[in-house]
Amino acid sequence: MIGVEYYVLLSMAVFSIGLVGVLTRRNALTFLMSVELMLNAANINLIAFAFYHGNLTGQVFALFTMALAAAEVAVGLGIILVLYRNFRDIDVTVPTTMRW
C-alpha cells in the first residue's frame, strides 16, 4: 500500500520535467509533449486523490482532461503545420515578427 504522498511527489516530478521541457526545448513538438507531461502530472494527482478521498470525481475528471488534451494536441498540430508552412521551421523561437 503506497501512501498518497508518493503519488503527489511523482506527479510533481513529472510536472517539473514537463516545465523544464517547456522552458528549454525550442522544437514546437517537444514543447507540446512537455505540456502533455504537465497535464498528465495533473491526472496522476487526480486519480491518486480520487483513490485517497474515495470518490470517483477525480477519476472522471482525469478522463475529461485526457480528452481535452487530445483536442488540444489536434489544434496544436494544426497550428504547427501552418507555422512550418509560413516559417519553414518549427522552432518556436523563430517567429518574432511581433515584439515590444
Place this chain on the structure above:
Amino acid sequence: MMIEALIAVALVGALVTFVAPNRVAGKLAFAISLVPVALSLWLFTAFDGSGNALLDGTLAFESHYEWIQLGEYTISWFVGLDGISLPLVVLTTILTSLAIMSSWTPIDERESQFYGLVLFIEASLIGVFAALDFFLWFIFWEAVLIPMYLLIGIWGGPRRKYAAIKFFVYTNVASLLMFGAFIALVFGLGDAVTSFALPEVTDAMLNGGPEGFFGLEGTTLASVVFVALFIGFAVKVPVVPFHTWLPDAHVEAPTPASVLLAGVLLKMGTYALLRFNFTMFPDQVEAYAVPIAAIAVISVIYGAMLALAQTDLKRIVAYSSVSSMGYVILGLIAYTQFGVGGATFQMVSHGLISGLMFMAVGVIYNATHTRLVTDMSGIADRMPVAVGILVAGAFGYMGLPLMSGFAAEYFIFFGAFGADFAYAPLFTGLAMFGIVLVAGYLLFALQRTVFGPYRLETDYEVSRAPLHDLAPMFVLLGLIIALGVAPDLIFEMITDAVDPILEGGDL
C-alpha cells in the same frame, strides 16, 4: 425644466451644426447660440431663488430626478441655480455667442466641426454651473475637456498638439485627485449622507463633519480632503505653481477657444473652490487662511511678473489671467461678504474683460498674422477702432473705475483688508501692487505695438477690421461698463447667495 432646455438646445445645436455644411455652419451656430442667450436672460429676469444652493437656499429652476442607485448611495439628475451660478450661466451663454461670431473671420476650415464643438462646450459649461449632484457635476466638468482638446489641437497654432495634450492630461490628473478626495470624504461622512447631492454633503459637513476614514481622524481627513480638493481645483484656476499649462493652451488656442478658456473655463476652477472648499470646510478655510492668502499674493505678483517678461500679446494676456485669478483666491480666503462676493463678481468681470482682450488681440492677429510685440508698431494707424477697443479693454484689465474690473478688485481688496486672518491688511496691500504691474505690462505692450510709427512687414495692405469682428467686442465693452457703473445688477444676488456661506449655513 428651463435648465434642461438650456442644455438641450446647446447639445442639439451642436449635433445640428456638426452635420451642417461648412459654409453656413458659422451663421447657423450663431443663430442657435442666440437661443440660450435669450433663455438665460429670461432666467436672469425670472430668477426667484434666494440664499445659497448648497445651504438649503431656495433654488431657482430646480429639478431633481433619481438616476442611479450605487450601493447605498443615490446619484441623481439634480440641477438648480442660485445667485452665484446664475451670473456665470449668463456669462457662458453670452460669451459663447460672441466667441462664435468672432470666429467667423479666423476659422476657415472644418467650420461645422468647430462650431459644433463650441456649442458642445457651452452645454457642458452650463451643466457645470447648474449641476448640484457631485457625479452629474463631475460629468459636465470632465466633458469640457474633450471639445477644448480638439479645439486647441485642430485649429490651434504651431505647437498646438503639445499644448492640447498638456492641457488635457494635466487638468484630468487634477480632476482625478479631486474626485478621489471627494469620494473619500463622502465615505468618511458615513451614514450622514445617502447620496452625492452637494447640498446633502454640505449639510453633513457643517453638522458634524466626517467620522474619519482609513484610519484617519475625522478632522484630519477633512484637512487632507480640503488640501486635495484645493490642489485639484488650483490646476484649473490656475494658481501658481500649477499654471504652466495655461500659457501654452492660450497661445496655441484659436481666438474663440481662448475667449472661452479664459472667459469661462478658468471660472470653473474658482467656482468649484467656492462651492466645495469654501462652502463645506469653514474650519479648514480658517486654519489654512494664511498659506492660501500667500498663494494668492504669489499668483498675483508672480503672474504679473511673468506677463511683464512676455513679448507675445496672447501670452501676456494669458499670464495676466493667472494674476487676476489670484485676486479671486484672495477674495475667497478673505471670507467676508465683499471678499467672497467680490471674488464671484471678479469671475464674471474677468470673464468679460479677458474675453474682450483675447478678441481684440485676435482681430489684430487676423490682420497682421503676428502677435509678437517686436514685430509690429503703430497698428492704431491702420485699425483705429479695433485698437480703440483694445485700449479700452486694457484699461478695463487695469481696473479703471466705472468698468467692472475696478468694481471686482475694489470689492476684493476691501473685503480682504478687513478679513479676520492674520496680516490680512498686509497681504491685501501686497496683492494690490498687482494694479501697478498690470498697468506696467499692458501699457508697455500697447506703446510698442499699437502706438508709435506704423511698422509691419507684410506683402499686403492691413485694412480695418470687419464689423462682425468688432460687434462682439462692443457688446462686451458695453457689459463691462454696465457692470462697472451698476455692479448691483448682479452683486446683490451674489451676496445673497454668499452670506449663508459666511454664516456657516446656519440661517
Place this chain on the structure above:
Amino acid sequence: MEGAFSYAPAIAAFPLVAFVVALAFGKWLPKKGAIPGIAATAASLLFSLWMLVAVASGETYHETLYEWTAGEAASEVGADGIAFSFGLLIDPLSALMLVIVSLVAFLVHVFSLGYMNAEGETGLPRYYAGLGLFTFSMLAFVYADNLLMAFMFFELVGLCSYLLIGFWFRTRSAPSAAKKAFLVTRFGDYFFLIGVVAIAATFGTLQFAGDQSFVAAAETAIDDGATLFGFDAETWVTITGLLVLGGVLGKSAQFPFHTWLPDAMEGPTTVSALIHAATMVAAGVYLVARMFGYYALSPTALAIIAFVGGFTALFAATMGVVKDDIKQVLAYSTISQYGYMMLGLGVGGYVAGVFHLMNHAFFKALLFLGAGAVIILMHHEQDMWKMGGLKDKAPVTYWTFLAGALALAGIIPFSGFWSKDEILYDAIIVGLEEPVILAAYAMGLVAVFFTGFYTFRMVFLTFHGEPRSEAAEDPHPVGWSVKFPLIVLGLLALVAGVANLAPVAKLANVDITFLEHWLDGEYGAIEGLTYGAYGELLAYETGVIGTEQQTVLIAAGLSLLLAFSGAGLAWKLYNAPEPVAHKERLGSAGTVVEDNYYQDEYQVWLAEGVTLPLARVADRFDQTVIDGLVNGVSSASLFSSSWVKRIQTGIVTNYAALIVAGFVALLLGLGLYGGWF
C-alpha cells in the same frame, strides 16, 4: 435758490455728452467736435457760476444721488455695514473749484480752435472727446462727496491725461510720455487705493462731510483713544492719510513722483494748460484741501506735506532755471508752484493754499496758452534760443504773457504775489515754533528767487532782443480764438489777488479777506468743512516776530526782495539784443541740474534695470523649473514605458520562462506573507 442744486449733476454731464458726441459723430461735425465741447463747457461754466451764487446765498448741497453698492462689512470702529455711493458735495470750496475748472476748460476749448483746428491737425474728434472726458472727470471729482467716488474720477483723470498726452501717437515720444504719466501716477494711486480701502475698512464710511464722515469718525476714534488695526488711532490716521497722500503726490507731481510731468509736454500745449492749471495736477492738491479735516488730525502728516511741498518748490524751481524749451520751463514752474500749495496746506494755511490754487490756475493757464500762441507764432518751434523780439510783433500775446509771468514770479500787485506771500507768511509763523516747517519755509523762500529768475529769463529770451530765426522774423498770425482766452486770463492774473488781500487787511486792518470769509463759511458752508473748524483741529503753535504787522511786512518784504532780485538777475543776463547762454558758469552743478538730478535715470532704472530683469528671471524660472518639472514627469513616464515594453521580447520561450518566474515570485511573496516558510 434751493432749486439750483438739482441741476448740479448737469455740470459734469454736459462735458460727458460732448465726449460722446465728439467720439461718435465728431468726424462729420463742423470743427470736428469743437462746437459741442465749447458749448458744453460754457454751459458747465454758467451752471457752476450759478452754484457759486447759490452758495453765496447761504445754501449748500450734500446729497447722495446713486448707490453704487452696499453690503455688510464689520469695520474697525464698529459700524457693520457700508454703502458705496455717488453723491454731490457743493460747498464753498467745491463751488469755487467748479468755476475755476469749467472756466479754464472753456477757454482751453476755445483756444483749441486756433491751436488745433487752424493748424489742420488730424484726429480732432479724438482730441475733443478727450478734452470732454477730461473735463467731465475733473468736475465730477471736484464735487464728489466721498473718497471712493473721488478716487474713481481721480483715476479717470489719469486715463484722460494718458489719452491726451499720447494724442500724437504716431510719434515715438508721445506714447512713451503718456505711458510714463499714467504709470507714475498709477504708482501713487496704488497707495491712494490702499488708503481708501483702509479708511473704508476702518471707519465704515467714506463720506467727506457730515457726522457720518470718516473725518468725524476718526476724530471720535482719536478722542476715545481707540486702537485701529493694532495701532493707536492717531498713528493709524497718519498712516492712512499718508497712503492717500501717495495719490496726491503722484497727480500733483510732487517729489519724487514729479518726473512724469515734464515729459507730459509731449501732448498738445492746450492739453498741458488744462492738465497743469485746472485738472490733473490740481486734483492732487484739491484732494488735500477737500479732506483737510482728516490731515488736520495728524500733525505728522501735515508736517510731511509741508516739507515735501517746500522741498519740491525749490527743487523744481532750480531745474526750471536751465531749460531751453519754453514749455519745459513752464512745466517745472508748475511743479514748483504746486509745491507752494502743498507747503501752504501743510502749515495749515488752508485759505492760502486754495487761494494759490485759484491764482495759479489762472496765470498758469494763461502762460501755457501764451506759450501755445508763441508756438503758433514760431511755426511750432519751442526752443527759446530760436525766438526773440516777438514783443512788437505780437503785442497781445506779449502783454498777457507778461501779466502771467509777473503773477508767477510773485511781483506785487499781481495775483501770484498775494497768494504766495500768504503761504509764506503762514509758513513762517508756524515755522517759528516748528523747526521742520521752518526748513520748509526757508526752501520755499529761496525758491522765490529762482522763480523770478527763470520766469523772466523765459520772458526776455522769448519776446525781447532780436529775432534769432526766420520763424521769429515773420511770425504766423494768431486769430481771435487765441487772443480771447489770453485776454480773459490776463485780466484775471492781474486782479484775482483782490479776492484775499490778507497783508493789506492785516496792516490796514480792513476786512477785505473775502476768500477767507468765503471758505470760513460766512456765506454758507457745511458743518466741519470750514477754515475755522480746521483751525480748531490743527495742533500747530504759531509765533510772530515782534508784532503781527511786523511779521507780515518781513515776510512780504523778503519774498518780494528775492523775487525782484531773481527777475533783476535775469534782466541783467538775458535782456540783451543777442543774449548768450550762461550755463557753463554753473559748472558741474549745471549739468546735474540739467539732468534733473538724475531723477528720471533712477526711476527708469527701477523699471527697466530692476523690474524687467527680475521678470525675465521669473520667466526663465517658470519655463525651466516649474514647467520643466511638468514636462519631466511626462518624459520620465514615456521613457520608463519604452523600457517596460522591452520584456515582450517576442520569443515565446522567454514568455514561458517569465510566466514561471512571475508565478514563482508570486508564490514566494505570498508564501512569505502567509508564513509558509
Place this chain on the structure above:
Amino acid sequence: MAIYELPQWAALGPALLLAATALMLFLFDSISPRSTNRSLLAGTAAAGSLASLAVAVWFTAAGVGTPTAEGGRGVIDPTHGFVVDQLALYFMIVVAIVTALIVVASYDYLVDHAYQAEYYSLVILAATGMSLMAAADSLVTIFIALELASLPSYALVAILKDNRGSVEAGLKYFLIGALSSAIFVYGISLVYGATGHLELSAIAEVITDGEADPYGGLLGLGLLMLIGGVAFKTASVPFHFWAPEAYEGAPAPISAFLSSASKAAGFVIAFRIFTEAFPLGEIGAVIGFDWTVAFIVLAIVTMTLGNFAAATQDNVKRMLAYSSIGHAGYALIGLAGLTVDGGELVMGAAMMHLLVYGFMNTGAFLFVALAEHWGVGRTFEDYNGLSAQAPVACAAMAVFLFSLAGIPPFGGFFSKYFLFVGAIEAAAANMAMLVVAAALVVNSALSLYYYSRLVKALWIEEPPATRDRLAQPTGIYAAIVVAAVMTIVILPGFGPVVDAAIGAAEAVVG
C-alpha cells in the same frame, strides 16, 4: 413570463442557443463545403447570438437568479455542475453582445476568405464556451468550458493561414494557453487533493468546516495555480504575454472577440471560483492569507504594465492590445477590493466595466478591422487624417477612445470611476487598496495620453496626399456605429446596468 413551463435545463438557454447555432453552421458547411454564402453564414451566426442575447435579457427581466425574497425566481440549477444566477446571465449577455457585434463586422472583414463556415462556427463555438463559463460552478465544468472557449480561439487567431503575423500569433497564443491550462488543471488537482471535491460549494463547505486545514500548503499552491489559469484567460500579469501578439496578429474581429468576450468570461470564472469556493476569512485561516492580497498585487502590476507598455506603441492594434491588459488590471480591482463582509460595489463596478468594455473595446478593435479592410496600414502615422475621409467611423473611434480613457459623456466614465469609488470604499477595510486607487489615477492619466494620441492622429494630423477614397463596408460600419451609440447611450441609461451588475455581484458575495 411563461418560464416555469420551461424545463430547468432551459435556463442554460443562451448557451444552448449558441451551441445549436454552431452545430447548424457545421451542418451547413458539411452540406456545401465550398460555399461562401457570406450573408447566410454571418446571418445565421448573428441571429444565433442575438437570440442568445434576447433570451438572456428575457431571463434577467423575468427575475431568474433574483432572490425569491425580492420577488425573483431564485437561482436555478439546470443540471449538475451548472448554475444560472444573475452573474451567469449578466455575462451571458456580455458575451452575446460582443459575439453579435464581431460576427456582423466579420461579414465584410472576411470578403474573399476561404473558410467562411469554419470561421463562424468556431466563433460561435468559442462563444458557447464562454457562455458556459459564466454558468459553470464546478471546477470540472469550468475547465471544460474554458477549453471549449480556448481551443477554437487558438484556431481563430491563426485562421489567416498565409499571414505570418496571424500564424505567429496563433502559435504563441496556443503555447502559452497550453502551458496555462496545464498549470490550471494541476491547480485543480491540488485543490481536489486538499478538499476532495470539485464543486465550488462543496469545496467551500470543506474549507469552512476546517477539514482542509492539514492541507493548507497544498490548497494554497492549488489556489495560486488557479489564479494563474484565470490570469491567462483575462490576460493579466504574469500570464499576459500572449496577449499583445495574439491581438496584434489575429484578424481584428477576433482580437475584439478575445479582448472583450474572452476576457469577460475569464473574469466570470474568477469571480465565481474565488468567491464561492474560497470564502474570504476562512481561506485565510487555512492557507495563511486571503487571495485578495494576490489580486491586489496582480491588479497594480497588470494595470501599470499594460498602460506603460501601451504608451509608446507605434502600432495601433498593439496599443489597443496593451491597453486591454491595462483594463484587465482595472477589472481585477473587482476581486482585490472584496472584503469578508461584502464588496458587491467594487465587484459590481468591475462587472459594469466589463460590459461597457464589451462595447467600447470591441468597437475600437472593429475600427482597426475597418482600417485593415481599407488597407491604410497599421501605425499611428498611417491613420493620420482619416477623419477627413471617414468622419463617421472616426467620430465613433474617438468615442471609443475617450470612453476607454474614462472621459464623460461616455459609458467608460461611469464604470471606471465606480471602480475608483469601489477601490476607495474598500480602502476603509484594507489600506493597500489606497495604493490600487493611486495606481488607477496614475494609469488613467497615462492612458489618456496614448488614447488621445490616436485621436490626434485621426482628427488633428493632416491626411497624406496619396490616399484614394475609402469604401464604407456596411457590416463593419453597422457594428461600429451600434457600438458607439451604445457607448454613449449607456451613460444616461446606466441605472439598470448598475442594478444588474450589483445584483450579479450580490449573487456571489455577501
